[in-house]
Amino acid sequence: MSVPTDIGEIARRGGEFRAGGTDLMARHPAGPYVDLHDLHDLSGITWQPDGSARIGALTTVAELAGDERLRAAHPSLALTAGALATPQIRAVATVGGNLLQRNRCSYYRNPSFSCHQSGGDSCPARTGLTLYSAVIDTGPCVAPHPSSLAMALLGCDASVEVHGRAPFDVGELYGDGSDPTRDHLLGPGEILVAIDLPPPVPGERAAYHRAIARSEAEWPLVEAAARLVVSDERITFAAVAVGGVARVPLRLPEVEEALLAGETLDHAAARAATRCAPAAQNGYKVALLTGTVLEVLERAFDAARG
Amino acid sequence: MKIILNGVPTVVDAHSGDVVVDVLREGQGLTGAKAACRTGVCGACTVMVDGVPQASCLLPAAAAREREITTVEGLDHPVQRAFAVHDGLQCGYCTPGFVVEAAAFVDAWRASHGDVAPPRERIAAAMAGHLCRCGAYQGIYAAIAAACRGEHDGDAGVPARVEAMDKVTGRARYTTDVRLDGQLEGVIVRSTRAHARVTAVKVDAAHVIDLLPPDRIVRYAGQPVAAVAAPTRREALAIAEGAEIGYDPIPAALDDAPGAPVVYDEHTRKQAPSASEGLELPGPWNGNVHGPFTRASWRGRTAVKRIEAARGAADPRLVTGTFTTAVQVHTPLEPHACVARWDTGGDLHLYLSTQSVGLVAEQAAKRWNLPAERVHVTADHVGGAFGAKNGITAETIAAVELARACGAPVRVVFSRADELTDAGNRPGTRTTLELLTDDKGDLAALTVDAHGRGGVSVGSAVAVFARLMYGTAPRRLRDYDVITNEPPGTPFRGPGAPPMLWALEQAVDEVAHRRGEDPIALRRRWDGNRKRHALYDWAAALPAWAGRAAAGSQEGRFRRGIGVAAANWAYMLDPGTEIELQVEGDVVVARTTTQDIGTGIRSVIAEILRDELGLPAERVRVEIGRTGTVHGPPSIGSRTTTSVAPAVRDAARRLRERGLADGAKVVGRRRRDRRGYVTPIAVGGMALGRGFSGAVHVTEVEVDTRFGTVRPLRVWAGIAVGHIYAERLARSQCEGGIVQGIGYALYEERHVDPVTGTVLTANLDDYRIPGIGDTPEMTVHFHQDGWEHVNGRGVGVGEVSTIGVAASVGNAVHNATGWRPHDLPIRPDRLLEGMRK
Incomplete structure (x- = not known):
């Protein structure tokens, strides 16, 4: 699979990258939006002879959940995909969007609050409702990471491809949790293009x-x-x-x-x-x-x- | 941009930030898909994109380019008829989304499995992205299963409601769907402070109206400050977001600590709204504490003396406990909505999502100084209410004032955040209860101290309802309101009763448990009510009840338990109810000023008329939800059917006598009950009738001790409300009552930030209402005797069918685990903690 030639141009455009939109449109950032859905080459699963696989970032969560070969080769990933969100969301939400979605903390999502994640310098959850907060303390922000697929991919020793960079471990997309200002470490204009899965482990x-x-x-x-x-x-x-x-x-x-x-x-x-x-x-x-x-x-x- | 819309190539106008639901509703006038949550949770906006159901509230318009969009209006599928026949709907607001999803599921299922019913879990998984606040899930299961079996491929079956086909096709128009020529969109600007004097409101809008109280003080975060209008909702929202409000902060009371800042002084107390329904409980004020109200007590001093003696003697027959409940939010799927228009003659036209068309008209006439006949209210279909849409509320004031200021019709529709923040709630409570039995195991004394926390509102009447249960043993009942700077409570389906029963019915269960007595047998001994005796006998005979294990006797991870709870509720009615029948051609048209909020009154009227007049369905038409005709009841206090149905019979009798000639017109009245009413005159259209309705809920749960979760498996509901006018619709309401009771017991909890007073559960991800997968199998049994003195022999079912459910869940959890939950909801953390002890 080749990276579409216009991805570089898209990356240079200013704005919010938008894939399925299921997280973005619920948050309604100001835009402008840069739609990625025409990058058709970023959709689908490609299998290599050694059994390793490359999942395009625009592959939907429903496609992951329903892919027979993936269910056999990497069952933890397919099972996770099938259990997150709801059928209507899985039909639209993409793998890339899932990995790069923003957290669900009710303070971050509420416009009445400012916090590390929204440009502020405090965490109102720490002095407020901690019922749903992270129980492993890695930094000033206590919002649990929202991506189920990220968790599953971490368990699969997957790596990610970002346009213009060498592939790196999926864990490096998030770091150690010490940076409270962001949910992932991609920079402005960086586009996640694919996930690489190693060959399956026999008998898994x-x-x-x-x-x-x-x-x-x-x-x-x-x-x-x-x-x-x-x-x-x-x-x-x-x-x-x-x-x-x-x-x-x-x-x-x-x-x-x-x-x-x-x-x-x-x-x-x-x-x-x-x-x-x-x-x-x-x-x-x-x-x-x-x-x-x-x-x-x-x-x-x-x-x-x- | 081009899309294929319901098979027709269509050019639509869309911006980059638009989502499909707005393109359909505002641009194309296809209002079947509802934008009820705008976060992809409730599914009411679901449409098919190239045959795949998707949440159109999150779907960028750009993603629909050149694709085939099928909305409910373009759907022609057997599952729609199945929903209509099996009553898989009540208010109908979620129905377009459900049927679109169900159509895709049924087709896929039949293609891969043939015409057989899927297992319940498969249906639940497929419908996981849809929420029905009325709780019509049992009908939805039945409808989808029947459609999968191919039972609705033809025209078979009769819709359970007269408007059912309108609701399953998206034709039914709700207030949010109204769009008048030149209409503007209004948005409410809300306080971000919990307590402050507002010093300035700067808004960049041509038209802004003030919504502050006379003292210019906001007393909770989310309180309306002003409202603005603009041609589109997007523009109005932008203006509201840019509003600059100057605050002079006042310390806020965000807990019930004795030293909390005072919310109301002696002059402003009068403006505190009430969370109770026509029940004013006078009491002294002490800082933020209002009360106690003690007048519901009966031989209170005797009760206290006995209980103190028992406590002094460490009498094991004294059962005590403190029980708490969380704030529950109504959150009907159709949010509060109003379209207001002033016509050139100065008449006011209101399209309103309301449960009290007549009352709203009266209040509007008073407020805006108009003769009654110049206020015209329309509420053809109402997407749920549950108590939150009674009388004039903020959206109506905003729409009317803006419409006058703008000289154009204005629509105000609450966002889900508005709805979950400041559109009513059932106050949180803390109830301490002491219950003493005597040597014979009879109730000797009872004390109940209830502290309600309804934010800035008073009237969280809880303890008073303990007067209605278990005979005349001495009891001291004290109700307090603890005022805080949080959004106000509003009457909510059986106001006050669920928290009282959560405490009392578990305490009674505890007495039975300690005595080693069957909890149903004990209640039967204590409860003198004959109607409920019949329900106890029915419940005791359930095989599941007889076969239940002893409390706490089970080991292992999964533990099943069965619990019971009894409930009773007042019989209320609107004795002034009338109905007008007019023969138009060969059709009999029925009119009264009431409304169908999902209860099915439209169908009850039609059914009675068909029976009484021997007419086929097409010769009866019911026009309700409008002013301009005779008086009818508001849909509050379980009074609609018992008020309207006897008047319909009376009218039918008069019309029969008169003859069904074209133009004939009669008015039927609701004649008095035998022996009249408890209240000699009707106050505010309400009379308290004689006798109490009753319910006994038996609930079976499975507790997963590893995850602290409670799965409701089965609920049997015995209901004694006398004659049932429309069996399927009454059953639907009882099933919905069970689902809401399960939500109250297990999931629903409004969270407020303890520092700022801001509501955190302002979306349907964070405020958790039950989904289809949380629905138990339900059996409803109606005991129809005992109401011979009532005109029509039947009373209301809406409230009594839900108020005891949570207590039955609590008792079932105790039976399963030996641990008694005291705090609602029974969250996983609480259950895990309880099991650890």
Whole structure:
């Protein structure tokens, strides 16, 4: 797949880049908008002979969720895609837009407040409602990272392609969460063009879970995706990523290492709690985090054993 | 830009910042798709783009270029008839979005699975992007399943409501859909401060009107300050955003601490609005605390003496507890909306989303100094109300004043943020209750202290309703309002009762639990009401009830529990209700000044007339939702059907006597009940009738102890309101009452920033109302005896069907886990914390 020739020109135009618009139009930034949807080459999944894949940034979330080959090769990603938002949103929202969407903090989204994310110099959530805040403290802003796909891709060791730059790990799109002014680290005029997935891990089984109060259509209190390979009851490969708990999506190497060392799923999941530093109202997220990690580990483990 | 709109190539005018729903509604006059939330959550704006349902409120117009857009107006699909037949709708405002999505789902399902019904979870997943505030989900499940089975490919089935086909095709016009020639759009400028004297309002607009109270003090963030008008909503919003308001800040009371700054002084207390329905509870003022109101007590001193003695003796028969409830917001899917026009003769025309057409006309005449007959109100279809759209509210004042200032019609439609901030709510409460039983296990004494928190409003009457339950044992009932600088409460479906029952019905459950007695049997002993005895017998015989496990006896992650709660409610009516019948050609036209907010009164009237006059459907027409005819009831206090239906019978009888000749005209009245009413004269069109309606809810839940979630599985509702005029519609209202009660129990909570007083839950992502997947299977049982003294033998069902639901959920959670929730909503964090203890 070639990068369309006019992407450079688009990148030079000033304004808000707009893909599906499902986040942008709910926030209504002043514009002008620069529509990307005519960059048809940025849509779709391309498979390489070694099984690795390149997902165009304008591929919709619904396409990811429904792609048979992706469901087999990278089930954690497809499962996550199928569980986020609602059918109407998934039909329109793009992978790139999902990765670069703004956070859902009700202070940031409310025009009555100014905060680090909207040009201010404070975090009103810290002195206010912390029920939904990040429970792992990485910096002045406590809005949980909004992208479920970012979490899943982090668990898949994916990398991203940005126009004009060499591919880099998806985690580097977000950094360590210490910068409270932004939800991703792309600069003005930078366009995310694709996601690169490594070849699938043979025998992998995966699970995704989203802890919410209602049955559907809610932003996660905590979410997690697990990928496991089990051989003779032993875990030989583990990747665990979580969201809803920190400023950035996180891998949990401490849990992965415990699993590979043969610890029980219970014990391994409990290690997820070690990084947590709850605020006044979100202590429950610690229990929810270990519970969610245990949930995806159990499901993936059961599936991997056949 | 060109699109293919409902099959027709169409050139549309669109800017880069436009979204498709506005292009359709404003540019093309296709008002089926509703812009109800503008954040892609509620789905009311759903259209198909190249056959795929999409949320048109977020869809950039540019993305629709050269594509095929199908709106509900262009849809011709069996699932529409299925929704009409299975009553998968009430107010109908969400219906266009639901049917567009459902059409795509049904087609895809049948193509891949054949003509079989999908599992419930598949329907829920497909409809996850749609919200119905009336809670018509059971009908929606049934409709989609039936359409998948191919049952509606032909013309089979009769719509459950006379206007159902209008609602499933997008033809039904709501106030938000009205567009008059030369119409301007108005927007309300709101305070960003919780408490301040406004010193200046600078607005860059030709037309601005003032909405401040006489003392120029704003008392909550979100309070209307001014309103502006412009040719388009976008322009009006820009002007409002650019408004510069000068504030002289006053310290704000944002909690109930005794030292909080005072919200009202002795002169301004009178302007505090009320959250109760015609129930004024006088009481002393002490700073921000209004009350107590104690007059509902009965042998209060005896009650206190007994309870103090029991406490002194550490009597195990004394059950005490403090229960809290969150602020619940009505948030009907059609927001508050008004189009106002002054005609050249000086008459005022109001197109209004209201539950009280007649009352609004009276209030408008008074406010704007007009003879009653010069105010004309139209509310053909009303997209839900639940108590929030009674009388004149801010959107009406803004539209009328702006229309006069501009010399043009003005439409004011609340945004979802307006709606969730300052359009009414059920106040939060903290209720402390003590309940003592005697040696025989009878109720010996009860005290209830309820503190309501309705922001700047008073009248959060909660404890008073404990007078209505469980006989005449001594009880001291005290109601307090704690005033804060937060948006005011408004009557909300059974005002005061859900928090009272949340406390009382769990305390009664606790008594039964401690005594080792069946909670239904205990209630049957305590409750002298014969109608409810019949409901208890019905509930006790439910196999699920008999088979329930002992409280807290289960181990393991998933635990199922069943809980019960009883409720009763006053029987109210509008005794002055009349209905006019006129024969026009061979059609009988019925008119009265009432309105259909989703309850189905239009259909009740039509059905009675067809029966009484032996006419086919096409020879009966009901014209309601307009002034200019005889008096009819506001749709508040569960009074519409019991007021109107007997008058319709009376009118039909008169017309039969008169003969159905063209031009014949009669007026029917609602004759008095036998033995009259409790209130000797009707006040404000309201009389309190004799007897109490009753409900018993039995709820089964599954608790997931890992995630702290509660899944409602089944609800059985026993309802005693006498004669049921239209079974399907009454059942729909009871089902909706259960869904709203589940929302109250598990999800709904308005959050306010504790520092600034700003409402944080100002969108439908953050304010969580139940979706279709949260809907239990529901069984409604009507006990129809016991109302022989009432003209028509039936009373209202709207409120009694919802008020006890949350308490039944609480008791079910206790039965499942052994842990009793005290605070609403039962959030995952609370359940996890409770299970940990």
